[in-house]
Amino acid sequence: HQKKIYEDVVYNDFSLSExxxxxxxxxxxxxxxxxxCNKILQEYENKLHLIERFVKxxxxVGSIQKLAENPQISKEELIGKVNEISHRIIEEL
Incomplete structure (x- = not known):
């Protein structure tokens, strides 16, 4: 019940009256x-830091994309850096 109402406000942009x-x-x-619902979600965020982890x-991923677009980087260097970044991503998960 709460989930549907919250989704109607957030995703469907329904008014309180509707x-x-x-x-x-x-x-x-x-x-x-x-x-x-906002209070509960904020408490979850304070404990889990999901937004902060998502941003990191x-x-x-943006760093990987920049590396891939850099024509001056060697294949070996690219592989090494992508490997390094992917390990950091895995640690974040």
Whole structure:
């Protein structure tokens, strides 16, 4: 129930009124539910650091892409650096 309501707000951009009407609850009830969900998600993030890890991995992938686009790097050097970066990514997972 909470998941569907939260998805309607976040993914489907429904208004509180639309969600309240669809689910037979008050706008205040929807607002409180959204606030609770945000708090729960923030607590998970504080414990797991998923956003921080995602950003680090995305930066590492960007580094690999830059290396691949560099025409002046030798094949051996490219393989070595990609290997090094991929190990850092694996450690992050």
């Amino acid at each position: 969600i309240a009407e669809e689910n037979g609850i008050s706008r205040q009830g929807v607002h409180d539910l959204i606030r609770r 991995i995305r930066e590492e």
